[in-house]
Amino acid sequence: MTNLTSNPGANAVGAAPEAKPRRAGRDAGAERRVNPLGGVAHLALFLWALATVGPLIWVVLASFKSNEEIFLGTPFALPESYSFDTYAQAWSEAHIGQYFLNSVFVVSVSTAGTMLLGSMAAYVLARYKFVGNRFIYYLFVSGLAFPTFMALAPLFGIAQSLNLLNSFFGLILIYIAYSLSFTVFFLVAFFRTLPHEIEEAATVDGAGHLRRFFQVMMPMAKSGLISITIFNIVGQWNQYLLPVVIMQGAGSESKYVLTQGIANISVSAGYQAEWGQLFAALTLSILPMIVVYAIFQRQIQAGLTAGAVK
Amino acid sequence: MRHGKYPFIIGFLAVPVALYAIFVVGAYLQMFRLSLTDWTGYGTFNDIGFANFEKLWNDSVFWTALRHNGFLLLLLPIVTIALALFFAFLLNVGGGSKGGVTRGVWGSPIYRVIFFFPQLLALAIVAVIFGRVFGPDKSGMINGLLPDSWEPWLFLASERWALTCILVVLVWQAVGFYVVLFSAGMGSIPQEIYEAAALDGASRITLFSKITLPLLWGNIQVAWIYLGIAAFDAFALVNIMTVNQGGPNNSTQVLSLQIYLNAFKYSQAGYASALGVVLFFLALSFAWLTLRVSRRDAVDA
Numbered sequence: 001m002t003n004l005t006s007n008p009g010a011n012a013v014g015a016a017p018e019a020k021p022r023r024a025g026r027d028a029g030a031e032r033r034v035n036p037l038g039g040v041a042h043l044a045l046f047l048w049a050l051a052t053v054g055p056l057i058w059v060v061l062a063s064f065k066s067n068e069e070i071f072l073g074t075p076f077a078l079p080e081s082y083s084f085d086t087y088a089q090a091w092s093e094a095h096i097g098q099y100f101l102n103s104v105f106v107v108s109v110s111t112a113g114t115m116l117l118g119s120m121a122a123y124v125l126a127r128y129k130f131v132g133n134r135f136i137y138y139l140f141v142s143g144l145a146f147p148t149f150m151a152l153a154p155l156f157g158i159a160q161s162l163n164l165l166n167s168f169f170g171l172i173l174i175y176i177a178y179s180l181s182f183t184v185f186f187l188v189a190f191f192r193t194l195p196h197e198i199e200e201a202a203t204v205d206g207a208g209h210l211r212r213f214f215q216v217m218m219p220m221a222k223s224g225l226i227s228i229t230i231f232n233i234v235g236q237w238n239q240y241l242l243p244v245v246i247m248q249g250a251g252s253e254s255k256y257v258l259t260q261g262i263a264n265i266s267v268s269a270g271y272q273a274e275w276g277q278l279f280a281a282l283t284l285s286i287l288p289m290i291v292v293y294a295i296f297q298r299q300i301q302a303g304l305t306a307g308a309v310k
Numbered sequence: 311m312r313h314g315k316y317p318f319i320i321g322f323l324a325v326p327v328a329l330y331a332i333f334v335v336g337a338y339l340q341m342f343r344l345s346l347t348d349w350t351g352y353g354t355f356n357d358i359g360f361a362n363f364e365k366l367w368n369d370s371v372f373w374t375a376l377r378h379n380g381f382l383l384l385l386l387p388i389v390t391i392a393l394a395l396f397f398a399f400l401l402n403v404g405g406g407s408k409g410g411v412t413r414g415v416w417g418s419p420i421y422r423v424i425f426f427f428p429q430l431l432a433l434a435i436v437a438v439i440f441g442r443v444f445g446p447d448k449s450g451m452i453n454g455l456l457p458d459s460w461e462p463w464l465f466l467a468s469e470r471w472a473l474t475c476i477l478v479v480l481v482w483q484a485v486g487f488y489v490v491l492f493s494a495g496m497g498s499i500p501q502e503i504y505e506a507a508a509l510d511g512a513s514r515i516t517l518f519s520k521i522t523l524p525l526l527w528g529n530i531q532v533a534w535i536y537l538g539i540a541a542f543d544a545f546a547l548v549n550i551m552t553v554n555q556g557g558p559n560n561s562t563q564v565l566s567l568q569i570y571l572n573a574f575k576y577s578q579a580g581y582a583s584a585l586g587v588v589l590f591f592l593a594l595s596f597a598w599l600t601l602r603v604s605r606r607d608a609v610d611a
Contacts, residue, residue: 041400042416044396044397044400045397045400045401048393048397048421048425049421049424050545052425052427052428052486053424054451055439055440055443056439058443059442069448071448071449072448073454074454074455075451075454075455085515113371117325117329118326120322120323120326121326124318124319124322128319130315130316130319136323136327139330139335140330142574143330143334145593145594145596146590146593147542147566147589147593148543149545149566149570150338150341150589150590150593151337151341151583152569152570152573152582152586153340153344153349153351153572153573153579154336154337154338154340154341154344154352154583154586155333155337155581156573156579157340157349157351157579158332158333158337158340160338162332162505173329173333174333176329177330177332177333177334178328178333178334180326180329180334181334184326209315210318213322215546234430237432238431238432238433238434238435239432240432240433240434240545240546241545241546241570244570245570245574246551248574254601258432259432259434259435259546260434262434262435262438263434263437263546263550266438266441270591275442275449276443279442282435282438282439285432285435285461286435290427291368293427293430294573297423300430301426301490302486304545305487305490305491305494306432
């Protein structure tokens with residue numbers, strides 16, 4: 001968990017440049033006038049931090065423990081020995097490795113597809129006047145008002161009739177379709193804020209529509225594109241409902257994505273009492289998130305909050 | 311080579327619009343059609359008029375699920391926003407004053423980084439973790455921490471408390487995100503306003519209620535909408551974490567799980583579509599309500 005705290009200077013949402021270069025060291029303490037709220041504030045914040053990391057640390061500790069230690073020992077006692085057997089089992093026997101790679105594959109392709117198709121649609125909707133522009137825009141945006149699970153049964157029917165059940169290709173297409181609402185909504189707003197002059201200059205210089213999009217607009221929109229890419233990666237990586245609907249039936253287990261796989265292991269761990277393996281699987285799926293978060297913490301916070309900042 | 315305007319527009323819109331039309335709009339439209347049928351999920355179906363809606367009206371599980379969604383819809387935003395505002399305020403101006411300038415407590419960047427992390431975890435993974443944290447015997451984290459002489463708490467196995475456990479997990483995951491969101495909002499409030507008020511002798515509570523809160527109103531509204539959507543869903547949590555999917559005895563049943571179970575477990579896809587139609591109108595009224603409220607505020611501002 002020390003990874004998390006090694007980057008304290010970074011401050012909240014990227015848009016707020018008030019980041020004080022204050023280190024997390026004790027230098028500030030000397031000149032501080034003690035106030036009564038300070039103690040309470042620290043206590044409250046510390047307790048919530050403990051509540052946040054506590055379960056995660058507990059999971060990591062338990063991954064090294066035997067069933068006996070888990071049931072009889074105290075939760076935060078250190079394990080008696082550190083063996084990675086449970087990890088090896090989780091990776092191969094419980095197929096966490098397979099699920100992990102499935103997730104990586106599906107999310108890379110679908111996020112790339114979402115960004116390409118979403119930015120194309122958003123560009124045209126933001127910058128061109130044509131009949132039906134408003135209609136298509138509101139069609140995309142109205143999707144934001146409705147939860148994905150609403151039309152679960154008909155979605156299954158559509159995937160079935162197109163022969164897309166139990167296929168990565170089907171899952172990717174559906175991820176893209178359900179990510180377009182927010183992507184288009186966000187990027188249309190973003191493209192509208194970009195200046196028209198550079199585009200006009202490019203037109204005068206003889207650049208066609210395609211070149212203006214790829215060589216003028218895309219580079220200018222880089223910050224917005226990065227935010228929404230992160231948003232989509234996290235959203236699609238964490239998706240559980242859609243894979244559960246699409247990846248079902250005979251032979252689907254080899255195509256499970258990580259969230260689905262973990263849920264599945266948690267059920268079978270209960271039957272077979274392989275708790276160590278379940279905790280190892282959980283650790284394996286949390287660890288990459290911690291590493292990625294430690295490196296890209298600022299961008300991730302900016303990307304995820306992008307949709308909520310007006 | 312120069313393309314005309316319309317071929318370019320059509321070329322750029324064709325694929326995204328087609329995908330969206332087939333999988334999203336198509337699914338919503340078919341939902342209305344299928345809600346009037348006895349479709350099982352496979353094969354053909356018959357029209358049965360409004361029988362599904364009649365059944366729904368008399369389905370006590372549906373009303374239970376609706377009540378549980380209402381419970382989450384009310385409490386998730388209130389608890390999360392209150393906690394997030396409290397923490398964000400402490401992080402930004404809870405650290406006492408130096409030369410008349412209020413500022414955040416020591417270490418606030420670290421707190422922000424830690425608080426935010428759960429937001430990054432899939433709800434499905436959080437569900438598995440907390441399924442064990444709330445384990446009803448000594449293997450559960452909380453019961454393991456309680457004194458040995460105590461009876462283990464049942465948590466998710468208790469009809470009375472299971473739904474509260476769901477709420478706790480949702481709050482656990484969400485708070486950090488809104489701490490960051492509100493912190494950013496508070497950071498953009500000019501320090502001079504606080505200084506001026508502090509010079510006039512305003513207490514910290516006055517600073518919070520008279521300056522911070524009104525200036526953050528926009529952020530709070532956005533938070534309300536997002537949390538409302540999260541409260542409507544909760545599918546992964548309930549499906550993975552609870553006893554017998556929505557149990558014990560339907561005490562954690564929610565609409566999303568009802569739709570899923572009817573469509574894929576009970577082979578009543580037509581009925582699941584009817585549930586979707588009801589949800590469609592619920593979501594529509596929620597959206598309409600939010601638009602109305604936020605528009606009225608926009609006029610005030």
